[in-house]
Amino acid sequence: xxxxxxxxxxxxxxEGDSAVIKCTYSDSASNYFPWYKQExxxxxxxxxxxxxxxxxxxxxxxxxxxNKTAKHFSLHITETQPEDSAVYFCAAILNRDDKIIFGKGTxxxxxx
Amino acid sequence: xxxxxxxxxxxxxxxxxxxxLRCVPISNHLYFYWYRQILGQKVEFLVSFYNNEISEKSxxxxxxxxxxxxxxxxxxxxxxxxxxxxxxxxFCASKGVLAGGDNEQFFGPGTRLTVL
Numbered sequence: 001x002x003x004x005x006x007x008x009x010x011x012x013x014x015e016g017d018s019a020v021i022k023c024t025y026s027d028s029a030s031n032y033f034p035w036y037k038q039e040x041x042x043x044x045x046x047x048x049x050x051x052x053x054x055x056x057x058x059x060x061x062x063x064x065x066x067n068k069t070a071k072h073f074s075l076h077i078t079e080t081q082p083e084d085s086a087v088y089f090c091a092a093i094l095n096r097d098d099k100i101i102f103g104k105g106t107x108x109x110x111x112x
Numbered sequence: 113x114x115x116x117x118x119x120x121x122x123x124x125x126x127x128x129x130x131x132x133l134r135c136v137p138i139s140n141h142l143y144f145y146w147y148r149q150i151l152g153q154k155v156e157f158l159v160s161f162y163n164n165e166i167s168e169k170s171x172x173x174x175x176x177x178x179x180x181x182x183x184x185x186x187x188x189x190x191x192x193x194x195x196x197x198x199x200x201x202x203f204c205a206s207k208g209v210l211a212g213g214d215n216e217q218f219f220g221p222g223t224r225l226t227v228l
Contacts, residue, residue, distance in 0.1 A: 043219030043222050045219065099157035100155075102154050103154065104154045
């Protein structure tokens with residue numbers, strides 16, 4: 001089955017700097033890659049997603065890139081702010097399936 | 113904005129006891145899911161449910177687990193005889209059907225289950 005690996009497990013960046021979280025997936029049949037933000041006491045919330053027919057997508061300070069050949073995808077957060085501190089999960093979904101396969105998560109700390 | 117709700121937020125139970133975790137999905141959604149997250153580990157898929165039956169279940173979802181949609185609004189996860197290793201955060205999610213086949217699942221805030 002699909003396996004998603006995520007790095008780093010913890011990331012600390014100065015406020016205003018950029019943060020990058022990287023993921024790899026194993027099944028080339030995966031075609032949808034959502035990213036979730038989980039704040040304390042809440043469930044995962046979708047923040048951005050990308051489909052396999054697209055290489056890059058941007059939404060304000062957040063961007064995702066996808067390299068299908070290498071089975072890599074990444075989340076980029078620019079001009080980080082204190083409210084960006086949270087746990088971020090990458091995930092993959094196979095076209096024929098419905099279940100989300102999550103990465104292990106990255107705890108992002110934004111330092112003042 | 114519509115949201116998925118879950119009750120209780122925290123459930124403490126003795127090993128061997130039955131627990132029922134409750135979820136109210138977003139009202140016009142048709143697909144329902146349970147996931148769990150053991151402390152410090154990945155969020156893992158348990159089961160998906162559509163049209164009043166299980167669509168898919170993981171290896172974790174053994175005979176001790178069951179799901180039900182007893183009325184038009186609730187979606188429940190029952191664990192018949194809890195084990196220590198069932199201690200985890202359990203998330204419910206729901207998904208609608210939009211033109212273009214949007215895949216977004218909306219997650220509830222979770223129920224923290226502690227088995228003593």
